[in-house]
Amino acid sequence: MNTEGLTRQERQLAEMLHRVTPEPPRGLSTEDVAARVASQAGPRQAGSHQRHARLSPANRGWTRKWAPVLAAASVFVVISVSAGAVVGLTSHHSPAPVRGSRPTSTGPASSPASSPSPGQTSVGPSFAPKTVAGGIWGTELINHQKPPFTQDTLAGGADSLYTLAPGYLDRIKPATGQVVARVPFEAAGTEPPVVAGGTVWVVSSYTDTDVVLEGFSSQTLASAGSVRVPVTGQLAGTPSGVITSGPDGHLYVAAGSAVAVVDPGHGVIKTIPVSAGPVSSVAVSPDGAKLYVSTGSFELLTYDVATGANTGSSSAQGIGSFIGNLVATAGGVWGTVGVGMSEWTWFAPNANLDQLIRASQAVGAGADSVPTYSGGVVWLAGSTTLECVNPDTGQKLASVAIPTDSGVLEHFGRVTVTGGGVYAYYSDAKANLAGLAALTDTPAACSG
């Protein structure tokens, strides 16, 4: 550090910046940059960067490190001479994904409501299961397509898993890890798909004026319509879980200082104003009676779904920022605080932040630590331990330490149960490996 010529206060500032600024959780490799150079003609560059730029830059950026090396013959990097910065990219290859376009599903594209035939042709390659993370809980990587799907975007349906990969919405067959339906789609940010009835809903636009959801058939991924939700006031700056579904099949969408209740067949049927400010995350209690919302100032509010009345609120100070990723259980609310390497999971019994319990260690490597409520238990993942816990009390039911790969963190995220199997996002930055993992030997205690 060179403090020559600085005043005392400037020197104190410089020393503090050097002292407090942490070391990055992982270094950057030339291969990362080469992948970026090569992939700048890739599907994420379809003009959506500006349009959907407000959603979760953190996770979007982290995903990019896995960008594919495309076999394009020539890429043109457009550089602003005045700013010396990349401002746009173009290519003669890799046509842009089109939102709502017909899927490349094996189902007949002309009949979007049709069910797939047994033995339908896979659109993705098959992978031999690969044991990873020391095989904890029988972990096998069953899909490691390039680029992998985006962390935080794994969602489960009745017999399928859904993921958002850069430029695509995929339906994955859990038993094999194969992508069995794919539709070009540019998601706004990294909100996971929400499955309601026979439709998969994803956020396609998140702007100052509206939030737009696109629906796709849960089987064929054929377009099933869209819903536009007007924004009230200002949007949350750090959205993390702005769409969820209730047991009544309705969707709940955070759209600024209000939550819209959407009947997929009829559009917005109710708007619940949230006076506390922009809503960063929403969750609905398992019985559908209560709506929980978080705001950027670390408040957790409870609303009566039937009346829209605010029935409770609590706040917490001094534990961090960026509350989000709410999950509601009968016993309370789970969520996260922080982003990237400082993110950790909490449990608020009875939705009361005064009783907040820290449920997980801070995750590392820029990865998430989003809790999921699936298969009757809450799953806590990350880079330290993989756990299943009692959804109502927070009591730990089973836990296993996540090993490192030669000192580099391995990561599990969004554990999801479907069809009797347990699945998770998995990444190993050291091996430059990421994808869908099957946890084939979870403890009986995690069976809910």
Added chain:
Amino acid sequence: MRLLEVLPVTLPADGSPVEPAGFRDFVQARSNALLRSGWLLTGDWPSAEDLVQTALAAAWPRWDTLVRQDAPEVYVRKIMVNTWLRWRKRRWNGEVATARLPELRAYGDVFAQVDARQALIAALDRLPARQRAVVVLRYFADQTEAQTAAAMGCSVGAVKSHASKALARLRDAPGLSELMTGGVAS
């Protein structure tokens, strides 16, 4: 903005771009420092990595020229700052002007480091973008006033002005005064 310059990046048949000589050594030696600067600008690691990758990818096609000019790092930092300023202008990255800033805890607490970092980022979030850029370039990246001015495309006087205002704001930010005087264990 001036006219755009189009720099072709030729990829061989296998799709992997040809690595410029010396690029790998630079990345190995300087990426941590660049990432830390990126973290101070953006407030999180994923965005920091995105920013640094963007800058390095932009430097890639003109790397040989930059090396001849002995200015690779200056150029990369310039791209980082200007890219970030444009991000700020074009998209709002989630800086929320919260009424409640994280409180610093008693120390020895295992969360103290995280709290200190969050207090720092919260304070930086409250700075106007150009003031924040000056803080990072001038006081973290050890750039001179002239280098900072060149990177940001402004005058040395403007850098001094931004620095002065930023320092005043940071002094008043909750928890920062203690951090600046070493009150929190690192």
